[in-house]
Amino acid sequence: MQSSFWQAGHRPTLFASFLYFDLSFMVWVLLGPLAVQISSDLHLTPAQKGLMVATPVLSGALLRIVMGVLVDHLQPKKAGLIGQVIVLAALLFAWLHGIHSYQQTLLLGVFLGVAGAAFAVALPLASRWYPPEHQGTALGIAGAGNSGTALAALFAPGLAVAYGWNNVFGLALIPLAFALVVYAIFAKDSPDAPPSKSLHQYLNVLKDKDAWWFMFFYSVTFGGFVGLASSLTIYFHDQYGLSPVVSGYFTAACVFAGSLVRPVGGNVADRIGGIRTLLVMYTCAATFLFILSFGLAQPLIGLAVVVAAMLSLGMGNGAVFQLVPQRFRKEIGVMTGLVGMAGGVGGFYLASSLGYSRQVTGSYQAGLMIFAGLAILAMMGLSSVKMRWRTTWGSVTATTAKV
Template identity: 75%
Template structure:
C-alpha cells in the first residue's frame, strides 16, 4: 500500500471523531492548571499545594487509563468512550453546582477530572483499529493530537474565570463536552476486526514482557513532560515573571499548542524513518531545552521560546512512541494503550508535583526541570540499548511493513 493512500486506508469519520472527543476531554483534564492562580488566591494555597492540585488529575487519569483500556477491549472503544464522557459531564455538573471552598474539595475534583484523562485509552485504540500497520504512526498521531485541548484550556480559562468566576468555567465546559458527545455518538464506529476480550490474568501477562515496560518508560518521559508542563506553565510564568493569569495563560497556550500540533508529525516521521530514530532525536532535543529552561531565563519571551522548543520535541516524541506500540502489541492495543498512557500520566504527575515542591523548598524550579531533563537522557540511553533487538525481532521485515 502506498503512503499517499492514507485517507483511503481507514475510516476517516471515526478518526476525526476520536480526535474531537480526545481534544475536549484533554481540555477538561488539565483545566485546573490555567485556573490555579485564581483558585490558589481564593483558597490560600501554598506552592506545593498548587503543584499537587494540578498534578492530581494527571495521576488519576493515569491510573484510570488501565481500567479504561480493559473496558475498551471488553465493551469496544465506542461504548467505553460514551461511559467515560457521561461520568466527566456528571462530575463537572457537581463541581459547577456544588461548593468548592477547600483544598480537599479541589483534590476530589481532580480525581473526577482524571476520568477525562482516561479518554486517551479510548481514542487511540479506536483510531488504531481502523488503519493498517504502515499507517499506525500517522493515524495515532492525528488522534493523539487531541492533546491540543490543553492549549484551549490555557488560552480561554483564565480570562473566562476573571469574567465569570473560576467555578463557573467548570460549568461552561459542559457545552463543548455535550457537542463532543453527540459527534462521537453519530460518527465514531468500532472496527469489525477488534480482538476478542481477554481475562484480567491474560491482560496482566503483558507486564511480563520487558518491551511493555520499555514503552511505558519511554512514554512517561515524552507525554509526562508534555502534560506536566501543560499543567504547570501558567503557574510558572506567573510566579517567575509576574505575568497576570491571562498573560500566563496565553504564554502557556503557545507552548502547549506547539507540542500538540506536532504529534501527527511525530507519527508521520516515525512511519518514514522509524520510531526508534525519531524518538532518539527527540529525547536529545527535549533534554537540551529543559536544561536551558532550568537555568532561569531572564525574560518571559526567552522562556516561551525555550519551552516551545521543548514541547515541540516532547510532542513529536509522543507520536513516535505510539508508532511503536501497535507494531509490538497490536492484539493487546487496548490494554497497552491503557498501560502506556498510565505511565505517561504518572510522568506528568511527577513533573507537576515536583515543580511545586522544589519551588517551595528551594525557591526555584531549577532542580525539578533538571531532574526531568536527566530522565530524557536516561530514556535516550535505554532506547539505544534496545534498538538492535527491536529491529531484528518484532521490527523485522518478516513481521511488519512498518519501519521500526
C-alpha cells in the first residue's frame, strides 16, 4: 500500500470507523449464529428461521437511509453515537427481559438493524478525509468492518452453549461499550463536509439511472455476502449435521475470507479499475454459488466452495465502492445510504429465500441457483454500461482514478 495513503487522511478516524463498523456488524448478524439454538428452544420452522435471520438484514437496509439523512444533517460522528446507544439499549432490554417467542426475535431483529445501518455512518466518516485516488483503499479499510460478522459466528454459538443464548446478548454489551468509548474519543468529522441535503435532493439522485445500477450491483455483492453470513450456521447444521459450535466455526472462516478481502478488492480496483475487477468477481461468484447449489457431499468441500464464493463477493464489495465516490462525489452520503440499503435488501432476499427453499423443496438448491443467476445478470448489466461510464465520468479528463 502506498505510503502516500497514510499521509493523506486522518488515521484515528479511519480506525475508529473500522472498530465501530466491526462491532456493529457483529451484533447485526448475531441471530444467525444463535439460530440453531434459538429455533430449537422456540420450535421454529425452516421458513421462520430464515425470516428470523433475515429481519435484521432488512431492517438495517431500510435504516441506512435514515442514517444517511442523520449523517447529512448532524454530521457522521453524532449520527454514529445515536445509533450505538440505541443498539446498546435494545441488547440490554433483551438480556434482562429474555426472548420468549418468535415475534420477540423479530422485534429484536428490527432493533439490531440499527447496528447494520452503521455502514451509512462509518463509510462517509472515513471517506470525507481522503482524495479520489485513495477512495478504494480508505473505504476498503473502513468497510473491512464486515469482519465483525465473523466474530459473531466464532464466539456466539460457544458462549450460548456455556451460558445460554439469552446471556449472549448481555455479553455483547462489553465490546460494544468499549467501541463506543473509542469512537467518542478518536473519531472526528472531516472539515471538508458537503452541505446537508433536502429530501428533494435525495429523490433527485434516484432520477439518475447510474444510481440504480450501483444499487443493483451492490445488492448482489453485499447481499450475497451478508445473506450468506446470516444463514451459513443454519446451512452447515442442516446440510451436514454439524453442531452449532462447529457450524459457527465454518461460518466464521467463510465470513473472515469475504470481509478481509474487501480492502484488497478496493485496492485492486484502484490499480486496474473497478469495472474490470467487478466483471471477474461476478463471474467467480456465480460459478461458485452454482456449484454449491448441488449440495456437495463432504463438509470440507462445501466449506471450500463457500469460502471461494465469499472471497469473490467480498472483493466485489470493495470494487463497487471504488466506483461510487467517483461517480457521486458530492452525493456520497446519499449514495452510501441508498447503495447500502440495496445491499441489505439483497441480503434479506437471499437469507429468507434459503429458508423458504428448504421448507418447500427440502433443499437449498433453488435459493442458491436464483442468486447465482442474479450475479450473471449483474455481470451483463455492467458489460452494458462500461463503455458509457469509461467515456463520460470515468474518462481521463474527469478523474485521476482508474474506472
